Amino acid sequence: MLLMKDIIREGHPTLRRIAKEVPLPPDPADIETLKSMKEFLINSQDPVISEKYGIRGGVGLAAPQINVSKRMFVMRLNDEKGEEHDYSFINPKIVSHSVEKSYLTSGEGCLSVDRSIPGYVQRHARITVKGYNEKGEEIKLRLRGLPAIVFQHELDHLNGVMFYDHIDEKNPFQLKEGAIPIEN
Ligand code: 4LI
Ligand code: NI
Numbered sequence: 582m583l584l585m586k587d588i589i590r591e592g593h594p595t596l597r598r599i600a601k602e603v604p605l606p607p608d609p610a611d612i613e614t615l616k617s618m619k620e621f622l623i624n625s626q627d628p629v630i631s632e633k634y635g636i637r638g639g640v641g642l643a644a645p646q647i648n649v650s651k652r653m654f655v656m657r658l659n660d661e662k663g664e665e666h667d668y669s670f671i672n673p674k675i676v677s678h679s680v681e682k683s684y685l686t687s688g689e690g691c692l693s694v695d696r697s698i699p700g701y702v703q704r705h706a707r708i709t710v711k712g713y714n715e716k717g718e719e720i721k722l723r724l725r726g727l728p729a730i731v732f733q734h735e736l737d738h739l740n741g742v743m744f745y746d747h748i749d750e751k752n753p754f755q756l757k758e759g760a761i762p763i764e765n
Contacts, residue, residue, distance in 0.1 A: 583620065584634055598650050599740055600652045601652065605672070615669045622641075622656075625637060640658040640731050641654060643738035653671050654736070655669045673711070674736075676710065679705055681707070685702070685763050694745075700753030700754060701756060706729065708732060709722070
């Protein structure tokens with residue numbers, strides 16, 4: 582079972598590396614890694630289990646955050662319509678995106694960052710993504726709202742990018758014209 586001690590924190594060099602493509606079909610060890618990452622998110626969202634093991638809540642987790650430098654992540658959340666976005670991604674990519682941006686009005690947090698960093702992280706409002714699931718099947722999805730934000734946050738981890746890299750130090754709350762707020 583993955584715990585907070587297994588999550589590497591900012592300053593660890595793996596978080597700044599470009600993660601490696603995963604050969605397909607995924608080997609059993611990679612499938613197991615994704616399964617444990619998904620289990621971690623489930624536990625992190627369970628009030629009893631998260632309290633018992635001291636796990637912070639999360640909706641996304643990328644393999645580099647457990648010091649596995651491979652292009653894989655999991656996300657697990659419900660959108661504003663109550664629809665489930667429960668995905669494991671291998672070799673994910675954005676194939677197209679809107680010009681319009683959106684951002685979380687409360688800012689972003691990250692399980693690898695133990696401080697709160699004020700500022701808006703403006704990301705593509707809508708994205709079309711491709712990748713493979715844990716069975717090695719191709720997935721193509723259109724995402725908007727919070728799921729689109731989470732996907733881009735996790736994809737950044739595979740490229741050594743942290744959410745605060747997107748925050749303008751001088752003007753952390755400066756918005757692009759027409760940026761769509763996502764309230765929480
Ligand atoms: C407990 C149980 C307020 C502050 C609101 C917590 C179950 C922040 C938001 C959760 C904020 C769950 C989240 C992310 C933010 C803030 C992630 C709580 C887990 C809200 C998810 C990856 C950014 C994703 C909306 C500094 C660990 N998640 N909140 N950002 N939740 N959660 N991110 N922002 N301000 N991070 O953190 O999983 S994309 Cl579900
Ligand atoms: Ni993160």
